[in-house]
Amino acid sequence: MNLRRILTLxxxxxxxxxxxxxxxxxxxxxSDHFGTATNLTTILRNSVELLLIGLGxxxxxAMGGIDVSVGVAMGLAAIGVxxxxxxxxxxxxxxxxxxxxxxxxxxxxASVVVLGRIPPIVATLGLFGVFRTAIFLWLGGQWLSGLPxxxxxxxxxxxxxxxxxxxxxxxxxxxxxxxxxRTPFGPHLLAVGNSETKARLSGVSVRKVxxxxxxxxxxxxxxxxTFYVATxxxxxxxxxxxxxxxxxxxxxxxxTSILGGRCSLVGTVLGVxxxxxxxxxxxxxxxxxxxQTVVTGGLLIAVLCLDALSGRMPVSIWRRRPA
Amino acid sequence: MAxxxxxNVTKRxxxxxxxxxxxxxxRKGEVLALLGDNGxxxxxxxxxxxxxxxxxxxxxxxxxxxxxxxxPRDAAEAGVATIYQELALSENLSIAENxxxxxxxxxxxxxxxxxxxxxxxxxxxxxxxxxxxxxxDPAAPVGSLSGGQRQAVAICRxxxxxxxxxxxxxxxxxxxVAETRKVLALTRRLAERGCAVLLISHNISDVFxxxxxxxxxxxxxxxAERERRATDPEEIVSFITGAHPDVRALEQANL
Numbered sequence: 001m002n003l004r005r006i007l008t009l010x011x012x013x014x015x016x017x018x019x020x021x022x023x024x025x026x027x028x029x030x031s032d033h034f035g036t037a038t039n040l041t042t043i044l045r046n047s048v049e050l051l052l053i054g055l056g057x058x059x060x061x062a063m064g065g066i067d068v069s070v071g072v073a074m075g076l077a078a079i080g081v082x083x084x085x086x087x088x089x090x091x092x093x094x095x096x097x098x099x100x101x102x103x104x105x106x107x108x109x110a111s112v113v114v115l116g117r118i119p120p121i122v123a124t125l126g127l128f129g130v131f132r133t134a135i136f137l138w139l140g141g142q143w144l145s146g147l148p149x150x151x152x153x154x155x156x157x158x159x160x161x162x163x164x165x166x167x168x169x170x171x172x173x174x175x176x177x178x179x180x181x182r183t184p185f186g187p188h189l190l191a192v193g194n195s196e197t198k199a200r201l202s203g204v205s206v207r208k209v210x211x212x213x214x215x216x217x218x219x220x221x222x223x224x225x226t227f228y229v230a231t232x233x234x235x236x237x238x239x240x241x242x243x244x245x246x247x248x249x250x251x252x253x254x255x256t257s258i259l260g261g262r263c264s265l266v267g268t269v270l271g272v273x274x275x276x277x278x279x280x281x282x283x284x285x286x287x288x289x290x291x292q293t294v295v296t297g298g299l300l301i302a303v304l305c306l307d308a309l310s311g312r313m314p315v316s317i318w319r320r321r322p323a
Numbered sequence: 324m325a326x327x328x329x330x331n332v333t334k335r336x337x338x339x340x341x342x343x344x345x346x347x348x349x350r351k352g353e354v355l356a357l358l359g360d361n362g363x364x365x366x367x368x369x370x371x372x373x374x375x376x377x378x379x380x381x382x383x384x385x386x387x388x389x390x391x392x393x394x395p396r397d398a399a400e401a402g403v404a405t406i407y408q409e410l411a412l413s414e415n416l417s418i419a420e421n422x423x424x425x426x427x428x429x430x431x432x433x434x435x436x437x438x439x440x441x442x443x444x445x446x447x448x449x450x451x452x453x454x455x456x457x458x459x460d461p462a463a464p465v466g467s468l469s470g471g472q473r474q475a476v477a478i479c480r481x482x483x484x485x486x487x488x489x490x491x492x493x494x495x496x497x498x499x500v501a502e503t504r505k506v507l508a509l510t511r512r513l514a515e516r517g518c519a520v521l522l523i524s525h526n527i528s529d530v531f532x533x534x535x536x537x538x539x540x541x542x543x544x545x546x547a548e549r550e551r552r553a554t555d556p557e558e559i560v561s562f563i564t565g566a567h568p569d570v571r572a573l574e575q576a577n578l
Contacts, residue, residue, distance in 0.1 A: 182437050184427040187420045191413040201411035203396065203425025261415040 009266065012255035016270040020277055027281035034284050045231070047276045048165050049074065049224035050246055054254075054268045055176050056217030057247040063213050064193040064260025065120040067109065070221050070247055071240030072131035077101040077225035079135065081151075082144040082235045091150040095226050102222015103215055105131070110214035114207050128244075136237065145234035155230035165227055172220065177265055189213060193260025242293050249300035250275050258304060275299070324387065326351045326519045327372070327488055332381035334367050341367040343543045344381070349488060354510060354520045356530040359540035360563055365523055368540070369490050372521070373405040374398030385487070404486030406477045408493045414466035418458065419447040421465050422480045450479045453516075454509055471502030478509050481518075488519045495529055507533045527556045539563055546570055 009017075028035035053070050060067050067073075080101040085094040112123045157164050180186035188209045191199040200206050229235060252258055253274060254267025278299075279292045325348035334342040342364045349355050359365050370376040371383070374392030383390050385401055392398045395405070412421050423443050429436035447461040456475035458468070465476060474494050481489045491510065495503040510533050514520050524530050530537060531551060539547040539562040547562040547569070561567040565574065 184429065184436060184438060186438075187413075187416055187424060187427070190415055191424055194413045194415045198411045198413055199424075201395070201407070202413070202421075203399070261413075 010255060010264065013264060013267050013270060016253060016255075016267060016274060020270060020274050023274065023277045023281060027277070027284065031281070031284040034281055039280065039284075043273075043276050043280050045165075046280070047272050048169065048227050048231075050243065050250060050272045050276065051169050051269060052172060052220045052224040052227075053217075053243055053247045054250045054272050055172055055265065056220035057251045058254070058256050058263050058265060058268045059176065059180075059189065059213045060120070060217055061248070061251050061256045061258060062193050062260060062263035063189050063210065064196070065113070065210065065213065066248065067120065067124045067214070067217055068244045068248075069109065069124045069128040069131055070217070071243030072128055072135060073102060073105045073109075073218060073221040073240075074225045074228065074243060075135045075235070075239040076105060076131055076138070077222040078229050078235045078239055079138050079144065081226055081229040082147055085147045085151055085229065086144065088148070091154050094151050094229070095154070098224075098226030098229070099219045099222040102225060103219040105221070106215040106218015109218060110211045113214060114210045135239070139235065139237060143234055143236050147229065147233040149233070151226075151230040152233060155227060168223070168227075172223070173265060173269070176216075180263070180265070185209070185212070190261055190263070193257070193262070242296070245293065245300070246272075246275055246296050249296050249303075252300060252307075253303050258307075325349060326386060328382075328384040328387075329368075330382045330384075332368070332371060332378050332383065334364075334371060334376060335379045341543055342371075342378075345540075345545050347538060347545060347548075349519045349521060351487075351519050352514050352517050353535040354514045354522055354533050356522045356524060356534035356537045357540065358524070358527075358530065358537060358559060358563055362542070363540040363563075364543040365540055366492075367543075369405065369492060369521065369523060372398065372403055372488070373490060374403070399484060399486075402485065402487035403490065404481035404484050404488070405490040406474070406481060406492065406494060408496060410473055410477050412465050412473055412476060415464065417462045417464055418451075418468075418476050418479075419444045419461040421476055422447045422450070422461075422483050424480075426484075446483070447479060450482055451475070454478060454482075454512055456509065457505075469502060470498045471505045474498075474502075474506045475509055478513060482513070482516070486518060488521065489513055490521045490523070492523045493525065494522070495524065495526060503529065527559060530559075531556060541565060541570065542574075544573075546573060 024035070033039055053074065057067065057070065077098050080097045081094050084097045109124060109127055112118060112127065113120045116123065155164055159167055180189070188199070188204045191202065191204050192206050192209050196206050228239075250271035251268050253271035254264050254269070256263040256267060275296055278295055282291065282295065283289055327349040329345055329347040332342060332345040333340070345368060357365050357368070367376065371378050374395045374397050377391065377393065390401050392401065413424065416424065419440070428439045428442050430439055431437070444461045451458050451461065454475060456472070458472055458475060465473060468476065478489070494506050494510070498506060507529060510520055510522060514535075522530070522534060534551050537549050537551055537554065537559060538545060539559060541563065549559070558567065562570060565571070
C-alpha cells in the first residue's frame with residue numbers, strides 16, 4: 001500500500017505491470033531465446049514508435065476523441081524524413097522534418113475535426129484513406145530503401161549510458177505529464193472529455209483544447225517517423241498499417257477511458273510494453289506473425305468488455321452522453 | 324439602490340411574445356423568488372439576465388449602468404452567475420478544479436502557465452468553510468458528492484467569480500429533504516454575504532422559507548410582487564393559477 005502510494009499507481013496499472021511480468025516469465029520458460037538481453041532490447045526498440053504515438057492517443061481518448069490515421073500519418077512523415085535524408089540535407093534537417101510534417105498533418109486533422117465539426121472517428125477514418133493513398137503516390141510504387149546512415153548514427157547513440165531514443169521518450173512523457181498535471185491544459189482536456197457542453201458553460205475554450213491535442217498527437221507521430229527511418233533506413237508501402245489499432249489497444253489497456261474524461265500515462269506505457277512483449281513472445285514460441293493483430297484486437301475487445309462488465313465504463317458506448 | 328433594474332423588458336420569438344413589459348428590481352442582500360407556471364416567462368427572463376438571450380425591447384441596468392449581454396461570458400463579467408438546473412460541473416474533476424475551471428490561478432514560468440494548485444485548494448476550502456458546506460476535502464472528485472454538495476460546489480464557483488447576482492434555477496428540484504434544507508441555508512448565506520439571489524422554484528414552501536420577496540409571472544407578464552411577510556402561500560398560488568381576482572381583472576382588461 002505504501003509503495004503503491006509512493007508510485008501513485010492504480011490497481012489497473014499494477015495489474016498491467018503484473019501481466020507484463022507474468023508474460024516475461026512464462027515466455028522465458030518456454031523459449032530459450034526470449035529472456036536474452038538481445039531479445040529484451042529488441043522488444044524495447046520495437047516499442048519506441050508505439051510509445052510516442054500512444055502518448056498522443058492518450059490525450060485524444062482522454063478528451064473523448066480518437067485518431068485512426070496515426071499509422072499512415074507516421075508513414076507520410078517517414079517519407080518526408082527519408083526524402084530529405086536521401087537528398088543529402090543532413091541528419092539534423094531530416095530529424096526535424098519528421099515532427100514538422102507530423103504537426104502539419106495534425107493541423108489538417110484538427111481543422112477537419114474541430115472546424116468541420118465532424119466526429120473524430122469519422123474524420124480520421126476519411127483522412128486515413130487520403131493519407132494511405134498519399135503514401136502510395138509519394139512513394140511512386142517504390143520503397144525508399146538503403147537510406148544514408150548519418151541519422152542512424154545520431155539516433156542510435158547514447159548519453160550517460162542510456163540510448164538517445166529512451167531520453168527522447170522520457171522527455172516527451174515528462175512534457176505531457178507536466179501539461180496534464182501542472183497546467184490548466186489537464187483539467188480542461190479532462191473536462192472536455194467528460195462533457196463538451198459542461199466544459200463550454202464553465203468557460204473552457206473547447207476548440208482550443210481539441211486543436212492542441214490533435215496537433216500534439218500529430219507531432220508525436222512525426223517524431224516516431226524520425227526514429228523509424230533512422231532505425232530501419234527504409235520506408236515501405238505498408239508502413240504503420242497496424243499502429244492505430246495497437247495504440248488504441250495499449251491506451252485502453254492502460255486505463256484511459258474510451259469515452260473520455262480519464263487517462264493514465266503510466267498505463268499507456270505499460271499497455272505498449274505488454275502488447276510488444278506478447279507479440280515478440282508469441283512469435284518466438286512459433287505462432288505465425290499473421291496472428292499478431294488478432295491478439296491485439298482481441299485484447300482491445302476483451303478489455304472493453306471487462307470494463308463494461310465491471311462498471312468502469314459509466315454508460316454504454318451506444319448511449320453516449322450528447323457531446 | 325437596486326443592484327439590477329429591469330424596465331419594460333420584452334422578448335418576442337417571431338409572433339410569440341414570451342415576455343411582455345417586465346419591470347423588476349433586484350436588491351443587494353435579498354433572495355427574490357420568481358414563481359410562475361410553465362410558460363410564464365421565467366426561463367426567458369433569467370436567460371436574458373444570464374446573457375443567453377437578448378431582449379427585444381426594454382432596458383437592463385446593473386448598479387445603475389445600462390448593460391447589454393451578447394453571451395453568457397459577458398454576463399459573467401458583469402457579475403451575473405447562473406447555477407443551472409443541470410449543474411455544469413465536471414464529475415471527473417476535483418472540487419477545486421471545478422470551482423476554478425476556465426479561470427485557474429497560474430504562475431508563469433518561461434511563458435508556461437503552471438497551476439497554483441495549493442492556492443486554489445486553500446481558497447476553495449475557505450469558501451466551503453464560509454458556506455458551512457460540510458465538505459472537508461477540496462481535492463475530492465465531484466462525482467463522489469451528493470446532489471446538495473454539488474449545489475454547494477456550484478455556489479462556490481459563483482462566489483469565486485465575485486458574482487453580484489446569483490441566479491439559481493430550481494436548485495432543490497432533484498434533492499432529498501435533508502439536502503434541500505442545506506441548499507436553502509446556502510441560499511440564505513449567499514444573500515447575507517451581500518449577493519442578490521434570484522431563485523426560480525416550483526416549490527412554494529421552499530420559497531416561503533428563504534425568499535424576502537416574491538414575484539409571480541403569468542403568460543409573460545409580471546402580475547404580482549409581494550413582500551414575503553405581507554402574503555401567504557394561498558395568495559401566491561392563486562396568482563400562479565390565475566384564480567386571484569386581480570389577475571382575472573387584469574386578464575379581462577387585456578382581452
